[in-house]
Amino acid sequence: MALGKDYVTQECSIARALEVVGERWTLLVVRDAIYGVRRYNDFLVHLGIPRAVLSARLRTLTEEGVLEKRRYQETPPRDEYVVTERGAALWPALRALGQWGREYVDGNRLRSFRHADCGGDVEPYGTCAACGTLVPVADVVMVPGPGLDSAPADPVSRALLRPKRLLEPLETDPVHLAH
Amino acid sequence: MALGKDYVTQECSIARALEVVGERWTLLVVRDAIYGVRRYNDFLVHLGIPRAVLSARLRTLTEEGVLEKRRYQETPPRDEYVVTERGAALWPALRALGQWGREYVDGNRLRSFRHADCGGDVEPYGTCAACGTLVPVADVVMVPGPGLDSAPADPVSRALLRPKRLLEPLETDPVHLAH
DNA sequence: ACCATCGGTTCGTTCACTGAACCTACCGGC
DNA sequence: GCCGGTAGGTTCAGTGAACGAACCGATGGT
Structure with missing residues (x-):
């Protein structure tokens, strides 16, 4: 629907x-x-x-x-x-869509993705620039970029200001630590 | 919006x-x-x-x-x-989304994509299964599958029943030829 | 003169998203 | 016992977008 x-x-x-x-x-x-x-x-x-x-x-x-x-x-x-x-199998589609957004809309300022094993950039089609392997979603690390708000209001955005391996559960700060 | x-x-x-x-x-x-x-x-x-x-x-x-x-x-x-x-830069995202649909929704019965140069299948992340190169959108051929309606009502669907290289203009049959 | 095609716009109805309010269940402090 | 806070929702009135049918202007064919 x-x-x-x-x-x-x-x-x-x-x-x-x-x-x-x-x-x-x-x-x-x-x-x-x-x-x-x-x-x-x-x-x-x-x-x-x-x-x-x-x-x-x-x-x-x-x-x-x-x-x-x-x-x-x-x-x-x-x-x-x-x-x-x-x-998780939707990851290639999401990554490709994000790649398009980075390239044609936001100018590479938000988040990027790295291969956890070797630190290489994940390229447009999902391969690692450094070692050439096709990086499975569980081995991708999200790395925040300079265009992100450095002090967002919600705890989830704050948690995503640190590099984060995909699929692993996100740990949000308790609210009382934010003040 | x-x-x-x-x-x-x-x-x-x-x-x-x-x-x-x-x-x-x-x-x-x-x-x-x-x-x-x-x-x-x-x-x-x-x-x-x-x-x-x-x-x-x-x-x-x-x-x-x-x-x-x-x-x-x-x-x-x-x-x-x-x-x-x-x-055309949206092609990787569309292909990945279609790949997911093929794998998890429709069961590989509709359309598939081949590398025009060597005929190899285009794999999940966009590389050619036969020659390994990363296939640019202009070198992709859409190949119809067995799950397609063999006599669709509209001329565009009819034109897409034949293998078709992407980006090239589609030639639809004039309506009077359909009868 | 008449009908068909192409590429639209207009308009009334229906449907989905929005945002605020409300609800239940539980916990902790006093 | 009472109050406030957290978590995970549901309900509902208002609005905005999608739907589908009708209409329209320019052109071409017969």
Whole structure:
């Protein structure tokens, strides 16, 4: 239902993919999940998304197998949303889209990606500039750039000011440490 | 304005890219343009998109430099929309998204992509399986798969039933030849 | 004169996103 | 027992965008 009623008339795997992840906010939720964001409130403050929309996106992404809802504590009951293999497989598309945005929109000032094993830049098609290997998502390190706000209001953005290996859970500072 | 009011709060090149191409239908218009579709009516029948939405998307994509509006005949005045270098640079993202759709949604039955020089498959990250080179978009050939409707109603889908090199203009059969 | 094509614009309806308010469950302090 | 705070939601009125059908102007063919 991503476009119009749907894309059933579209015999195209790009359209099929967009049926799943083409709605407003959806790709940004997946991006955050790959960055390691797992908790409802962290998605909420980092994206600035309406709660109703976030609930809907997390539900459909879970139904589609892109995220997995996992109980991580019983009292009080708390769930986290963890990206699945299917979700992590969206990384090449997100990386390519980000590469386009860096090159043609924001001018390379925000974030870049490095190969964790050797520190080389991850190139446009996903290979490592230094060692030439095709870097799997789990071996990518996000490195913040000079264009980022150095003192953002939300704890998730603050946590993402430090280099961060993708897929690993993000540790947000408790609020009381921010003052 | 792709999401919410906009993504200004998002310091992320993925969000910046989605500001430009994240609206409903936009990526499918770009996909068709890369497939060689250039004329208003061809986009219209192939996508099944409302006319007002198509007009709006072509206008903003032209303003963003993703497409170029070009007069190809004077009487009657007729323009075509040709993908620019900036637009063709979206190919890695579209290919990666299509790869995900093929692998996780449609089961490899629609279209695939080959390296024009050697006939090798284009792999997940955009390299050629046979010769290993990173295949530029102009050297990619779209090859139809067994899951496609063999007698589609619109002339653009019919034209895309034959292998087609990307970026080259699509030649649609005149309607009277279809009967 | 008549019909068809191409590339649009206009407009009423429907649908999705937005943002604020509200709710439940739990915890800690006093 | 009461209050405040956190976490993870749902509900709802207002708005903006998408939808689809109708219309339009310029041209070409017969």
